[in-house]
Amino acid sequence: MSTISFAIVGCGHIANKHIEAIRNIPNATLAAVCDTNPERLKEYADTHHVRGYLSLEEMLEKETELDAVSICTPSGLHAPLAVQAAQAKKHVVVEKPIALTLEDADRIIQACKDNGVKLSVVHPNRFRPAVMELKKFKDRGLFGKLSHVNATVRWNRNQAYYDQAPWRGTKALDGGVLMNQAIHNLDLMYWLTGPVEEVQAYNATRLRDIEAEDVSVAVLRFKDGTLGIIEAAATIYPKNYEESLSIFGETGTAVISGRTANWIKHLIFEGVSEEETARVIEQVEQDPFGTPGHQHIIADMADAIREDREPLVTGQDGRNALQLVLTVYEAAEKHAPVKWGESKELVSSQQ
Template sequence: MEKIRFAIIGCGAIAARHAIHIKNYGELVAVCDLQEEKALAFAHPFQVPYYLTMEELISSESTIDVVVICTPNGLHASQSVQALRQGHHVLVEKPMALTVGDCETMLQAAAAAGKQLFTVMQNRFNPPVQAIKKLLDAGSFGQIYSVQVTCFWNRDQHYYQSSSWRGSKAMDGGILFTQFSHFIDLLYWFFGEVDTVMSVMDNMAHQSCSELEDVGGVVLRFKSGIIGTIHFSVNSFQTNREGSIAISGEKGMVKIGGEYLNTIDYAEFQDAVLPVLPAGADVNDYGTYRGSMSNHDQVYQNLVATLQKGTPFYADTMDGLKTVAIIEKIYQAANSR
């Protein structure tokens, strides 16, 4: 069976993670970045050509199967649509886009082209997350009363100043998109759609380098009646401290904790037993800051199986849209105050 051939658009920090797994599960044929120095440095170790525009890459490389979008958030929609209309499958990094309208345009473009649109939601593969999802689906919690998300991460001034798009309303969108969309995805995956939202947020420590919030608080009511809260911040002193989801139910209570949903802090159930969990992947470490658990290998395993064997992808693209819809509601609620 022929290898799936990939091209990467955007040669930033997350693109390096993609390139490693493409090498393991397919073939990297070309990369693209507006900055020639960055594109050349990225392409050299993989011995592939680089391009400075997406148009030039697509017109020059006729063998591409999948275009991987690793550019700033505000470009995800337009570049995904461009690649789809040119007859390529697309894997787009989180967030899928910055508006529900853009997500809908992407889905329409995929349907019209008869191509697959894949999204990255790799925290679904964290062993604690998978274990709790199985217990939720089995009804082990009984009635769910409430859920609490706590995200205390650190993104300092150097982080924002190291890339011009970070902290930009048009290209970044906000820390719920860039840092914490994986947590919102898990809320949707666990509990479904959100009905009502109240939220407050502010920029407390990054006024000189960001147009956006750096801390916020949210109260949610899901359509199922569950009450949820989110406390999120990138002002954690010196380093990431916590990325957690605590669930309270009629027959059980659990907290998936650690820095990036990588541990079980506590778990107790009336009728269920939490299984022994396998070791998880390492964190995405970018040198001066850290991100979520690095499960991109499983994203690529799924993608290749989908394209070669017709195996269903681990996440429906509509899930990406639903995550964006929840984030939009949170920002709209904060802006209406």
């Protein structure tokens, strides 16, 4: 089995998760790191015993055997770097969100398509054991006709968190609680429930000194008539309280929650024995975190390269989650419902 060579662009906090994932995957190797901050670059290069570069251009020029690049920079910088990597014929793993605008998301998707390289977006919550079990029940059709779904993030990101770097909480480079924390839940909601028809929303910046929102509530109508509720907050005192995802259907109910949505709190289906659902709940409780989601994403990219197939979490998946966040933003700004296909951010026919 061939070894897949990765490089990291952006040596911030999230890069550590990528590096750990690469180190824990057989037949994958970390070849280089890149960052515009010389001190931070030296720290990462020395710690991980790899070559370091101050520019992506230099790294792509010198690392000729490189297979894939992980983009771990602030979100507003994803597009130019991902496009540059794709144009150098390198496969691309990009941290969430894929970008901050649909125009930039489409630039990334098109560049990867034009250059024949794979693209995966880091939405690791799909690989939580509880979520994977929920997806199995959904794929079996056991919920029947859905009535509504609910995604909740009640977390704490205090002012010190935003003060760590000047780009945090800015609209140009970062975004707020929807774009940073709740986008994972929105990805799961879209993935499990399907295309959105219309969004109504309120956003506010209540407690943090940032440009973007620290709390948001939204109501969705999906194309099949299912209703959805989003509640996202970075304002919970004094620490993270709850993350949950709930699905309510004609013949089934499921709720996963906890401080992070790693535990199945309620699971019942018509025609499914209590013994079977209890077994699933117990199995998840024995290992609620499972293999880290970043490791799933990186391992899947390596396999996708070897097998010449699409990654499990595609650029379009990342785009869908981004569009949902942006449509919530627009509905809140307009104080009016926004149709999915009429969003001012919609610049692609991809659905």
